[in-house]
Amino acid sequence: MGKWAVLLAVIMIATLLMACGAPEEPAKETLPVVTPSPIPEVSSDNSYLTPNPVENSLPIYGSIIEFGLHIPISFDGHQKRAYGPTGILPTFNQLVMFNINYKETVPENIIGDLADSWETSEDGTEIIFHLHPGVKWHDGVPFTADDVIYSLDKMTDVNRSAISDWFPAYESSEKIDDNTVKVHLKYASASFMINLAAGESVIQAKHLAGTDDQSAEFMVGTGPYILDDYKTRVHLKWRRNPDYWKYDQYGNQLPYMDGIIFYEADGSVTSDMLVGRRMDIRSTTTGAATTDTYEYLKDGAPELLWQKRDKEWGAVMYFNLNHSPLDDIRVRRAMGLVVDEESLIIGYCGDAMFGVTDIGLLPPSFGLPKEEIMELMGWDKPKDERVAEAQRLMAEAGYPDGFELNMLSRFGAQTMMGLSLIYEAALRTNLKIDPVVTGPSDIEIHKRLDEDNYDLYTHELNIGLDPVRLKTYFGTDGYANYSGYSNPELDRMLAELDYIIDPVKRRDAIWEIERILLTDLPALPTGCFIANYMPYYPHVKNIRWGAMAYSSICRLEDVWIDESLRVK
Numbered sequence: 001m002g003k004w005a006v007l008l009a010v011i012m013i014a015t016l017l018m019a020c021g022a023p024e025e026p027a028k029e030t031l032p033v034v035t036p037s038p039i040p041e042v043s044s045d046n047s048y049l050t051p052n053p054v055e056n057s058l059p060i061y062g063s064i065i066e067f068g069l070h071i072p073i074s075f076d077g078h079q080k081r082a083y084g085p086t087g088i089l090p091t092f093n094q095l096v097m098f099n100i101n102y103k104e105t106v107p108e109n110i111i112g113d114l115a116d117s118w119e120t121s122e123d124g125t126e127i128i129f130h131l132h133p134g135v136k137w138h139d140g141v142p143f144t145a146d147d148v149i150y151s152l153d154k155m156t157d158v159n160r161s162a163i164s165d166w167f168p169a170y171e172s173s174e175k176i177d178d179n180t181v182k183v184h185l186k187y188a189s190a191s192f193m194i195n196l197a198a199g200e201s202v203i204q205a206k207h208l209a210g211t212d213d214q215s216a217e218f219m220v221g222t223g224p225y226i227l228d229d230y231k232t233r234v235h236l237k238w239r240r241n242p243d244y245w246k247y248d249q250y251g252n253q254l255p256y257m258d259g260i261i262f263y264e265a266d267g268s269v270t271s272d273m274l275v276g277r278r279m280d281i282r283s284t285t286t287g288a289a290t291t292d293t294y295e296y297l298k299d300g301a302p303e304l305l306w307q308k309r310d311k312e313w314g315a316v317m318y319f320n321l322n323h324s325p326l327d328d329i330r331v332r333r334a335m336g337l338v339v340d341e342e343s344l345i346i347g348y349c350g351d352a353m354f355g356v357t358d359i360g361l362l363p364p365s366f367g368l369p370k371e372e373i374m375e376l377m378g379w380d381k382p383k384d385e386r387v388a389e390a391q392r393l394m395a396e397a398g399y400p401d402g403f404e405l406n407m408l409s410r411f412g413a414q415t416m417m418g419l420s421l422i423y424e425a426a427l428r429t430n431l432k433i434d435p436v437v438t439g440p441s442d443i444e445i446h447k448r449l450d451e452d453n454y455d456l457y458t459h460e461l462n463i464g465l466d467p468v469r470l471k472t473y474f475g476t477d478g479y480a481n482y483s484g485y486s487n488p489e490l491d492r493m494l495a496e497l498d499y500i501i502d503p504v505k506r507r508d509a510i511w512e513i514e515r516i517l518l519t520d521l522p523a524l525p526t527g528c529f530i531a532n533y534m535p536y537y538p539h540v541k542n543i544r545w546g547a548m549a550y551s552s553i554c555r556l557e558d559v560w561i562d563e564s565l566r567v568k
Contacts, residue, residue, distance in 0.1 A: 049102040049103070049106075050103040051102055052101055052545070053307065059256050061560070062257070062561070063560070064261060065259075065556060065561060066260075066263070067270070067279050068263035068265030069083055069262070069270065070083045070265075071083075075091075075213050075214065075218045076204075077201065078163055080162035085549075085554050086283065086550065089554035092222065094202055094203060095112075096111065100552050103545075104365040105194075106365055107190055107194060107503045112132075124185070124188025126182060126185070127183045130180055131148065132179075132245055137205050137222055138241065143205075143222050147204070148181045149175060150204070150209065152173050163200050167191075169191070170183070187498075187499060188501050189498050190497075190498055191468055205220055224240070224244045225241055225260055226239050234264055236261075236262040237261050239258065240255055255557045255558065274297060274301065274535065275296070277567065282297075282536075285550065287309065287534035288532065290354070291349065291351045303537065303538060306535055307543075309545040310363065311530055312464055312529075313363065313461065313529070314363060315526050315528040315530075316361055317456050318458075318483045319455075320456065325397060328397050330397040331397050333393055335390070336521055337393075338390050338430045339524055339526070340422075341359070342355075344422050344527055345527050347418040348416065348528045355528050356529045359529065360373045362463070362467065366510050366514075368515065368518075373525075376515065390430060391431065401432050402434060403434070404434045405436070407435045407457075407458070408438060408449075408458070409459075410459050420439070421437060423435075423526075457482050470494055474487075474522060474523075475490075475494055483523055487520060490516050493513050537567065540561060541559065
């Protein structure tokens with residue numbers, strides 16, 4: 001861990017790299033990376049979407065891909081078990097999904113999976129899904145509308161599902177015919193389609209209801225791969241589904257590969273196996289999120305290619321607005337002016353390349369343009385002007401010589417505590433604030449939160465796929481409202497957000513919500529949306545990642561292997 005002992009030197013190096021216009025990809029040395037190729041033009045309302053790399057070579061059939069991670073303890077995606085979709089999506093399909101050709105997880109990037117198309121009623125409360133005809137379950141039973149109704153009823157039932165709270169608008173479904181389902185909603189809801197596209201929201205077989213969800217017998221789906229062998233805490237092995245119903249744009253039947261082997265392995269083991277060329281990718285969901293892992297893989301296997309997968313959650317610093325002087329917006333604004341996101345990211349994970357600078361409280365899929373964020377935060381001015389303005393605000397608020405600050409942080413020195421320590425130094429140097437940073441156990445943290453024994457709390461802000469979940473953190477009655485923040489206008493906007501189904505109007509509403517938050521400043525952004533750099537060997541083709549962990553790439557249906565490029 002010598003890198004952490006010379007953290008200041010790393011900050012200086014990273015700052016110089018940024019000043020020279022360092023690219024988003026690793027810049028310490030020339031690395032093989034994939035760059036996006038031209039893709040078909042999209043409509044004007046989603047032209048801002050970020051294209052993923054597109055493979056230009058012709059697909060090749062055959063070969064088996066191997067990778068590792070933790071095999072989920074339940075194969076029922078509706079139970080929301082850790083790493084669940086990683087282990088189930090080769091088997092199951094969804095009704096709809098996010099288009100993996102783009103990175104963002106927004107409504108305008110939703111495409112069909114088992115549903116070929118759908119229509120929404122004028123008032124938004126009815127959706128008719130037209131299902132792909134001729135699909136069969138892996139056991140040969142025909143897939144029908146009955147399976148969709150069963151799955152929707154199950155995933156929205158609090159007694160049978162851990163994701164039921166994702167679908168508050170769901171009322172019922174009815175069968176029009178074997179290939180058509182009408183869904184009835186209590187109200188027009190944007191989150192309904194968004195959460196249907198989540199990797200957990202798989203469609204399951206009605207005729208297998210009641211099957212043990214920890215058994216191989218449960219793993220009967222409509223997906224591109226059929227489970228061949230399951231050994232608990234050892235591996236999952238799939239073979240190609242010869243009757244898979246999807247084709248690529250050129251008319252080739254999917255999937256291309258003969259199978260998948262998924263090993264039970266933790267992070268260090270997967271890194272060793274990848275460097276030892278016993279795996280083709282580290283996994284479909286996790287890569288390198290620290291300099292130690294990244295450098296180990298890069299040095300051990302320099303031919304690896306890399307893609308950056310942004311996270312949908314990040315770390316923020318919550319002000320306790322019940323404590324003086326943090327209830328004074330001038331003090332909060334001053335403390336915001338001395339935030340240096342690049343340094344905070346380095347404090348969190350060791351290198352700025354893992355985070356996102358010039359970003360606010362929302363993840364990249366949803367947040368304001370960076371130019372507006374910089375203006376709202378006052379970061380559009382040189383550092384010396386920002387510090388001078390911060391000191392002026394502190395003096396105006398009556399604190400020219402600072403004050404004591406009780407900082408509470410989660411996790412160890414390489415994560416949120418690391419960024420807290422960097423910010424502590426900035427407050428002490430620039431504003432004469434005297435912070436005391438502690439990172440106690442979870443039990444002690446909960447005790448201190450309950451006792452209101454903190455001034456600034458560094459913790460996650462995780463809205464997943466749906467900004468409506470901001471009400472958890474900033475709604476007046478939110479159970480994770482660590483700031484004690486209350487703004488009736490924001491409460492109203494968050495309550496109305498799910499009803500806005502027009503993508504453009506919804507994006508505008510989300511941006512206005514972030515403007516309010518960056519103006520009132522109940523929490524400070526840090527830039528610590530810590531990305532995973534996803535490693536894979538050059539022989540793995542057409543692999544790409546979106547902004548969500550459990551995207552359709554976990555299905556691997558249109559990925560292929562070019563054995564001529566494999567390094568022996």
